[in-house]
Structures are given as C-alpha cells and as structure tokens.
Amino acid sequence: MSLQNLRHRRGILLCCCASIALVSPVLAQDAAGTRLSPVIRLPEITLEAAGTDDDATSIVAQEMAVGGKVATSILDTPASVSVITRAEIERRDARTLEDVLQYSAGTITDYYGTDDRNDYFLLRGFQASTYRDGITLGSMRGIREEPLAYDRVEVIRGANSTLFGVADPGGSVNFVTKRPRAERLRDFSATVGSHDRKELGFDVGDVLTPDATLSWRLTGRVKDAAREYDFSRDDAGFLMGGLTWQPSDVTSVSLIVDRLTQDATPNSGGYPRGGDYDRGLFLGEPEFNYLDVARNTATVIVEHDLGGGLTLRSNLRGSNTSDDYGYVYIAGEDGSFPVGRGYIATDGNAEERAGNVILQYDRQLGRIDSSTLAGLEYRDVTSRQTSYFAAATPIDPRDPVYSGRPDSLVPYLDRRGSTTNKAIFAQQNLSLDDRYILTLGARHDRLDLREESFIAGTDSRDDFAETSLRAALTWKATPELSAYASYAESVAPPAIGIEPERGDQYELGVKYAPLGMNALFSAALYDLRKTNITVVNTDTFDRELVGEIRVRGLDLEAKAELTPEVTLTASYSYTDSEVLRSDPVFGIDVTGNEMGSVPNHAASLWVDYRLAGAGARGDMTFGLGARYTGSYFYNTQNNNGRSEAALLLDAAYSYDITESAQLSLNVHNLTDEKHVVGRGSADYYNPGREIALTLRSRF
Structure with missing residues (x-):
C-alpha cells in the first residue's frame, strides 16, 4: 500500500488495526474529535479526519480543504497552489487579505496604496475571484475579509471556472x-x-x-x-x-x-x-x-x-x-x-x-x-x-x-x-x-x-x-x-x-x-x-x-x-x-x-x-x-x-x-x-x- 499521499508532519506515521488504517499525527483525533470533515482519498483507502493540516502550528500544508471542491493532496493537484495557514497569518501579523497574500508566488498586492475600500491584488496579472468554503464571494466586492475568521487561505493560480464557476482568470482565493x-x-x-x-x-x-x-x-x-x-x-x-x-x-x-x-x-x-x-x-x-x-x-x-x-x-x-x-x-x-x-x-x-x-x-x-x-x-x-x-x-x-x-x-x-x-x-x-x-x-x-x-x-x-x-x-x-x-x-x-x-x-x-x-x-x-x-x-x-x-x-x-x-x-x-x-x-x-x-x-x-x-x-x-x-x-x-x-x-x-x-x-x-x-x-x-x-x- 502506497504512503505517498501521507507526508511527514512533525512526527512518524502511526499504524493500527489488521486493515492497516493509516492516520497522520496531524489528522489524528481522540474518540471525541470531529470525525467526518473532510475526507482525504488515498489509493485503496479513505481517511476521515478533522482537518487537513496542522494550520495552527505549521506554515506547510500538504492537503487542500475545498480548493478542489473536496479535500485532496496538493502533490496530486494539477494546478499551481499556495496555502497560507493560520500559523503563517499570525506569525506575519497579516491583518488584511493584501497582507496574507504578500509572500505568495504570482501575486501583486496593494497597488492602490491608501485606497482602503477594497483588498487589491492580482494573480498572474489578472484579477482573481474570492470564495468562502468553495462558494463565491465575488471580486473586489467592497468588503475586506477578516483573517481571524479563517483557518487558512488557499490560492489556486490561473483559470479554473470548471471548479468554481464564473470567475476571473487570474485565479481563485478560497477562505x-x-x-x-x-x-x-x-x-x-x-x-x-x-x-x-x-x-x-x-x-x-x-x-x-x-x-x-x-x-x-x-x-x-x-x-x-x-x-x-x-x-x-x-x-x-x-x-x-x-x-x-x-x-x-x-x-x-x-x-x-x-x-x-x-x-x-x-x-x-x-x-x-x-x-x-x-x-x-x-x-x-x-x-x-x-x-x-x-x-x-x-x-x-x-x-x-x-x-x-x-x-x-x-x-x-x-x-x-x-x-x-x-x-x-x-x-x-x-x-x-x-x-x-x-x-x-x-x-x-x-x-x-x-x-x-x-x-x-x-x-x-x-x-x-x-x-x-x-x-x-x-x-x-x-x-x-x-x-x-x-x-x-x-x-x-x-x-x-x-x-x-x-x-x-x-x-x-x-x-x-x-x-x-x-x-x-x-x-x-x-x-x-x-x-x-x-x-x-x-x-x-x-x-x-x-x-x-x-x-x-x-x-x-x-x-x-x-x-x-x-x-x-x-x-x-x-x-x-x-x-x-x-x-x-x-x-x-x-x-x-x-x-x-x-x-x-x-x-x-x-x-x-x-x-x-x-x-x-x-x-x-x-x-x-x-x-x-x-x-x-x-x-x-x-x-x-x-x-x-x-x-x-x-x-x-x-x-x-x-x-x-x-x-x-x-x-x-x-x-x-x-x-x-x-x-x-x-x-x-x-x-x-x-x-x-x-x-x-x-x-x-x-x-x-x-x-x-x-x-x-x-x-x-x-x-x-x-x-x-x-x-x-x-x-x-x-x-x-x-x-x-x-x-x-x-x-x-x-x-x-x-x-x-x-x-x-x-x-x-x-x-x-x-x-x-x-x-x-x-x-x-x-x-x-x-x-x-x-x-x-x-x-
């Protein structure tokens, strides 16, 4: 059984049960934990876990939450992806979406300076649409999102209306x-x-x-x-x-x-x-x-x-x-x-x-x-x-x-x-x-x-x-x-x-x-x-x-x-x-x-x-x-x-x-x-x- 979709996350992989169910330390929960959301697919087995990565303590994410409409390994995702975790947001004191995206590839932010009505950013030269849990928020809607509300921000660069619907071609930003x-x-x-x-x-x-x-x-x-x-x-x-x-x-x-x-x-x-x-x-x-x-x-x-x-x-x-x-x-x-x-x-x-x-x-x-x-x-x-x-x-x-x-x-x-x-x-x-x-x-x-x-x-x-x-x-x-x-x-x-x-x-x-x-x-x-x-x-x-x-x-x-x-x-x-x-x-x-x-x-x-x-x-x-x-x-x-x-x-x-x-x-x-x-x-x-x-x- 292949282990490639389970990356090393601050610890070793655990093995238990005769069926060899594999659970990452980051995903592991006690019996009282959240048990369904989201589902991570691996060859021959399905993992049910509380969350994708340890967003509160690590800047590195290996899974996406809903960027592809379902949780999936970033390694297997055929797109250019960035995930800004809660740990990174707090570490950099990112107070706006412009702050959150400043260290992501293909992104230009804050090109209108003291015009603070909106968060201004471009992905691959074009405007990008924003989403919350996979449902559209639109583009430059006049609302500056509150980073504290989110565990992570996921960025998929480039055209992808098939995943998210009517959207600007620069990419998608999902809260x-x-x-x-x-x-x-x-x-x-x-x-x-x-x-x-x-x-x-x-x-x-x-x-x-x-x-x-x-x-x-x-x-x-x-x-x-x-x-x-x-x-x-x-x-x-x-x-x-x-x-x-x-x-x-x-x-x-x-x-x-x-x-x-x-x-x-x-x-x-x-x-x-x-x-x-x-x-x-x-x-x-x-x-x-x-x-x-x-x-x-x-x-x-x-x-x-x-x-x-x-x-x-x-x-x-x-x-x-x-x-x-x-x-x-x-x-x-x-x-x-x-x-x-x-x-x-x-x-x-x-x-x-x-x-x-x-x-x-x-x-x-x-x-x-x-x-x-x-x-x-x-x-x-x-x-x-x-x-x-x-x-x-x-x-x-x-x-x-x-x-x-x-x-x-x-x-x-x-x-x-x-x-x-x-x-x-x-x-x-x-x-x-x-x-x-x-x-x-x-x-x-x-x-x-x-x-x-x-x-x-x-x-x-x-x-x-x-x-x-x-x-x-x-x-x-x-x-x-x-x-x-x-x-x-x-x-x-x-x-x-x-x-x-x-x-x-x-x-x-x-x-x-x-x-x-x-x-x-x-x-x-x-x-x-x-x-x-x-x-x-x-x-x-x-x-x-x-x-x-x-x-x-x-x-x-x-x-x-x-x-x-x-x-x-x-x-x-x-x-x-x-x-x-x-x-x-x-x-x-x-x-x-x-x-x-x-x-x-x-x-x-x-x-x-x-x-x-x-x-x-x-x-x-x-x-x-x-x-x-x-x-x-x-x-x-x-x-x-x-x-x-x-x-x-x-x-x-x-x-x-x-x-x-x-x-x-x-x-x-x-x-x-x-x-x-x-x-x-x-x-x-x-x-x-x-x-x-x-x-x-x-x-």
Whole structure:
C-alpha cells in the first residue's frame, strides 16, 4: 500500500488495526474529535479526519480543504497552489487579505496604496475571484475579509471556472472558515501598535454534550485605530459563532453565523502626480471621509457518508451587506497648485443566497482508483447602488485649507440589479497504479441578469449560457515527486450587453514533497490568455474594449521546515504580459503594450529562526522577510509612467513567556521605504512602517 499521499508532519506515521488504517499525527483525533470533515482519498483507502493540516502550528500544508471542491493532496493537484495557514497569518501579523497574500508566488498586492475600500491584488496579472468554503464571494466586492475568521487561505493560480464557476482568470482565493471542534479551545490576544492601534481578539470553543456530538465556537475581534494619514480612523468589529452536530462518524452538520462591521476612512485623497509628499498629509475633507460597512452571514455546512463509497456534501449561505462611502479625490500634477478635487460617494446594499450540493463516488476498479464528483450550484444576488459626484474646492498641498462637506451631491448612477446563476458540474479523477492521474472536468453555467437604471429610465435584461472545461494529467514519478500538464478555462462575470471575458490556460508544473521533511516545493510554467477584456479610464471611469491579452510566466514557491529551528517561505515569479490585439483605448494604440500593475519580476523570502529556551528563559523566534517588486506601468496604455522597483523588509520577534503565553513584535516595512504604487488622477504610495505588539494566551 502506497504512503505517498501521507507526508511527514512533525512526527512518524502511526499504524493500527489488521486493515492497516493509516492516520497522520496531524489528522489524528481522540474518540471525541470531529470525525467526518473532510475526507482525504488515498489509493485503496479513505481517511476521515478533522482537518487537513496542522494550520495552527505549521506554515506547510500538504492537503487542500475545498480548493478542489473536496479535500485532496496538493502533490496530486494539477494546478499551481499556495496555502497560507493560520500559523503563517499570525506569525506575519497579516491583518488584511493584501497582507496574507504578500509572500505568495504570482501575486501583486496593494497597488492602490491608501485606497482602503477594497483588498487589491492580482494573480498572474489578472484579477482573481474570492470564495468562502468553495462558494463565491465575488471580486473586489467592497468588503475586506477578516483573517481571524479563517483557518487558512488557499490560492489556486490561473483559470479554473470548471471548479468554481464564473470567475476571473487570474485565479481563485478560497477562505476556509473556522468550525467548532470537539475539544476545548481558549485563545485570547491583545494588540497595540502604530496609528493608535488597539485591538482585542478571542477564539474559544468546547463541547456541549458529554458524548461530544454537539460542539460550539465563538470568534471575535474589536479594533480601535487610525490610518497613517491625518483625520483618519480604522475601527472594525467582527463576531462569529458556530455549532457543529455530529451524531455519528458519518454525519456532520455545522451552522455558522457572523457579523462584520467597519467604521473607517476610505481614502487619503492621493497626492499630486510626480511629487514627494509625507504620507501623513491629508488632501481630502475631514468632514467628508467615511466608510461604513456591515455584513451579516449565515452558513450551513452538511456532510454525510452514504456508504458504498458515496459521500454527500452541501454548503448553503445567505448574507446581507451595506457598503457606504464618501471621500474627496484630487487630480493634478506636482507644482501646478492648487490641484483640483472632487467629491465622490456611493450608497450600496446587497442580499445574496448561494449554495451547492455535491455527490462524490469513490470506487476501486482493479488497478484504477476512480473518484467521480457531480454537483449543482445556485446563486442569487440582488443589489442597489447609488453613486454621487460634486466639484470640490481646489487645494494647495503646501498649505491645505479644508472647505467642509458639499452643499449637494449629484447622482450619476442609480441602479438596481439582480443576478441568478444556476450551474451543473462534474469532475472525474482516474488514478492508475497511483502513478498516473487523469483529471477531467466540465461545468455549465446559466446566468440571468437584470439592471434597472433610475436615472436613464431603462430596464435591461440579458442571459448567458457558458461552458468551461478542464483536463490534466499528473505523473507520480516517485512518492515524493509529481509532474503535471493541464488545460483550464475561465468565464468572468458578464455584464448586460457585453460578451463575457474568457480565459484559457496551458500549464506545466512539478511538485516535490520530500519524505522526512515537512516541506513542499513547486514550479509552474504557464500561458494564460484572456479575450473580450475591458479597461477603465481612471479620469472618466468609462470602459473600453481590449481584444486579447496574453500572459506567460514562471511561478516558483517553497515552504519548508528545514530543521526544528528554521522555517522558510520563498517565492519567485516571472510574468510577461502583452496586449495581442485591441482597438485603440481612449484614442491610444495599446497593441504590444504591457498590462498595467504587472511587473516582470517579483520575489519574496521569509525566514524564521527559533532559539530554544534555557533555564528561566522561554523560547524565542526571530523572523525576517523581504519582498521585491519589479518596475511596472501604471496603466495598460503605458502612458502614465511606471513604478520604481522596490525592496521592502518585514521583521518579527516572539518570546514564550510561559507555555500558554506569548509576546510578539511585528514590523511591516522595516526601513519605511516609500514609492508610488499606483497612479490615476493622483499618486498613491505604499504603506509606511507599522509596528505592532501582541500578547497572546492559549490554554
């Protein structure tokens, strides 16, 4: 019986029973533990376990939770994958999704600096869609996710609509929600830091019944802080409660309810283009700079083993969101004073209902191990958005004088929209002698769109029927080494009257997970193309068509516990983007140009060194990180300048006061490096140095 899908994780493999059931130390649970979710398939045997990897203590993941709709070995997954575990998120004090993704291959983050309405990131040069437990959250939805809510963040690079449905071609980012566990959990933290940051967090849980069939978990955070510019605030709150019922080894039902709020300022206004200004300078309006976000979500996750190799899974989610903001932006060049300004505001709300039902059938057919996946998915979203504009008094950045709130705002957009998506999908995995794995997938989406414009007095409707395919072949050269070739398609979310953007990707990859070491090394070469693309004019906000863009590149990534004292995360990406064909964009010929915000080279390295305690002194861990981003054009027209190549350093230190208490110090942008990361009507700088001190207690 092959052991290659069970990697070494901080300990040896355990053997028990005459049937030789193999259980990893990381997956092992006592009789009271969670018993069904998720199912990890191996040749000839199925493992049922509480979770995929030891996300709380290790930066290395060997399994995926729902990135492929079912738990699966990363070594056998025919795609370029990164998993950022809870341990890594805490170690780097990652407070936003931009922070979480900073050390992942193929990823560019935070290219709009102090525009804090959204998390901005690109995968392989394109936008990427976000998901929660495999169900879509969308792309740049105006909600910054709370990392504390998740055990891990999984990144699948490149086109993959067959797995997740209508999605942007850059890739998919999947958040894996913390669920109740049949064990006692006590985790409390308090943080103080730069910009008057004060924060309290907790994550607690336990069983409710003597037989451990019912368990609960409560996770929360409250933050009182400012941003790095004057007259700012960055307050937030989050509370999530969950119940899990497991009456037997084959059934699990979880209910998770959470509320996320944000009371902040969305934007500094930017800085005159071509200048060099202090990050603390505020060129907006103190009385008109608000970001109010509230989201309520309820999720039900059901898993049931029907026997005979058949497993049922279902994930249902409902949410309602309000997202209101208003700020003043500037538009002007350095030295041409005063610079122009404008008020802009948006009031938005949305209701969403989404869910899926998935059947998985596993069967042994002689030398072939077969796993068949089929499912249905449904999503219905209704939204209302009203956006306003008004001219603002120009301002002199050398001596800013503020003029207050606008007397009136003129609506330039007032619309109500609805989208219904119904999908059917199937995937077939066939493994021959656990050496050759064939993966085939297909998905068909039907979308109905409606948009009412209350300004234009129109009511528009459209519908789309889109099919996406996926095919891959994986070769297990040894139990430690796999290579794959894959083809995958994507269909981006469409708009009424506009053909959906489509992506096609060819990829070759190799992965190595050495036995005897908790590590994973990967490399991937790809050719990704996207057609029917539109770009946004940052001055007029109009959209115009770009015919076809090609991105070719190389992604390298390593995560390894090299010794008991040293852990390493490293990545390098080479990205070559080119507009292959296009009509002129805003009168400018862009054929042959590079894509905006896409550098040719990007690299990162994080190293931790643990110094064991001696005598009364506890363990200490020293961490140092470096992030390199090469130069890139600010827009696809390549006529608005380009960024400087930049190297940023991060650092971390932790001290174990006792077995249950730890003090941590984190410094982002250690040298306070400053450069322009984005340019539209104004310049936006990268975040400055930030320091945080955290006291954490686990017992």
